Amino acid sequence: MSQTKESPVEDLTSTRLPSKGYAAMATSGNLVPWNFTRRNPRPHDVLVDIKYCGICHTDIHFVRNDFGMSVYPLVPGHEIVGVVTAVGDAVIKFKTGDTVGIGCLVDSCRECDNCKQDLEQYCLNGATYTYSIPERHGDGITYGGYSNQIVCDEDFVLKVDGSLPQEKVAPLLCAGITTYSPLRNWDIGAGHKVAILGLGGLGHMGVKFAAAMGAEVTVLSTSPEKEADAMELGAHKFVFTKDEEQVKNVQGYFDFILDTVAAEHDYNFYLSMLKTKGTMVCVGLPNTPAQVPVASLVFFGRSLAGSLIGGIAETQKMLDFCAANNITADIELINIKDVNEAFERIEQKDVKYRFVIDMATL
């Protein structure tokens, strides 16, 4: 594992596919151009020419090794849209020229109880994430979408409808499915009062989905200046959560709260806004445990739950839902040379709502 910013020579055989991209070479490093190799497509593999890749906050966490599991050099990116340029002999779902997406998962065991239920994200033998994790068949480490191309088993490739702008589809592969899945799992629809906590990359998708599903949508935010944006995204109400009167008005109000906040926050403050039998689902990952007064759950029959992205079949349903309802992410398209600046701006929350790399600039 290299500790310098120079590109190391890959020690895998010459039968691999020469590729290029941007990589973090070590914990402290910025992203730099890097030439590397990917596995040659196997019979069930699809080769995808990457057109766009969204920048997820998780990419930054992995580049910085915040979760202690990064493998360097590390090519981030799991919000990938591209075009199929080659298919293996056994591929049946895709052909050359198809527009496709690849999200957070590129493989799983396919045999465990969860995989059999289309819950590959919870694979009991460990899902193969799109970057920084060993490939399943001894083919080295996975490399993500900040790159010119990617090789992926067809079962983990998604069909993308040609009618939507591809660059705005890319963030659906992570931010989209992460918010769509819990809303669907808790059967959110007309008649439900839904709150979206946090209006970033995840939250802005949550607003769009919940509104499209027919719910009354309220954005909860500590930033009153976000109200106009929230309404423009499709929210029906906005609660500035530092205003006592506004908070009082939503005590016991919501059927469902989608909590997209990754920073430490007061769970009970938001639980108190749930109706009897309401549910708050967390998709962010604060470093400190949630402090949950059990009485707040018991006396109102409330639930606090978690949800992780979504399985492949559900991700396809989400993309189809987006095509049917004309839903895409609000993005800022960037040159890959500006990726390090984009990371800084994300950390300063200076993005509406997702950066997407135009891979033509590589």
Place this chain on the structure above:
Amino acid sequence: MSQTKESPVEDLTSTRLPSKGYAAMATSGNLVPWNFTRRNPRPHDVLVDIKYCGICHTDIHFVRNDFGMSVYPLVPGHEIVGVVTAVGDAVIKFKTGDTVGIGCLVDSCRECDNCKQDLEQYCLNGATYTYSIPERHGDGITYGGYSNQIVCDEDFVLKVDGSLPQEKVAPLLCAGITTYSPLRNWDIGAGHKVAILGLGGLGHMGVKFAAAMGAEVTVLSTSPEKEADAMELGAHKFVFTKDEEQVKNVQGYFDFILDTVAAEHDYNFYLSMLKTKGTMVCVGLPNTPAQVPVASLVFFGRSLAGSLIGGIAETQKMLDFCAANNITADIELINIKDVNEAFERIEQKDVKYRFVIDMATL
């Protein structure tokens, strides 16, 4: 409010019904015999001659004012079984001679969204609990079942099947419904792996219900000597939670954990035993907040929920289920003179599994 152990004279009108029972006269006091009055039955009221009353740990909390809401003199008891001795003119559901039960609720607003959905326990205008709370129509304070008789609106009275021993039915009115309701709400049945955490008054009912519903039932306990009892109650497995090997074997194992523990405990230790998308439901009320690492919820799609007793319709269903499946509580029948000793023994966890007062001893 009296601060002595002498019985105060009630200041309500002489049209009320002279009654007798045992009451706590102040925070620090034991229970002592006390003569008091109840409201005269109204047209929709039923007068019940109390035969048996279970002792719930909540009774002790209220006697000691642990929740800061006790009103003295306080007659505890909300696990009541008795016989109807008079009915108001408008009563249609009951007649003199019927065996009936009264649980934790004696009234509610009946108009709010929750009451309309048969969730009177979550009444948005405040349910009227069986003791130590103002009656709804200015008739003073409610007095519980440690008493010779009780007056209750027929809508909050339950039918008790004559085939079951009445003294063993009494604890079903609180311990029974508190455990039955979450098992039913999460559709527990054949094919589910259920854990019951804590084997006291609540837990022993949880074991019986979950087994009768067809689930595989495991008791989780810090007391290895409880294994034989657990099996006798109907559990299929027992996990001594201080044995690392046994704990390792149930990581990600359960669909559902019913947490009956009211003392502080490590929620994440038990959450780790839940399968993907599993749920842990709390019915106990520790004084300190649960510490919940959000990652434990997110990476496994788990939920932590709360549940409070059950509504009247569901309580009737529970009693009917008990009659159909020959389910009652395991009890120790006591003379009311021994009630203070019983309180002490409950606090020392020295009861299998519920004390029930034989009201003939009053």
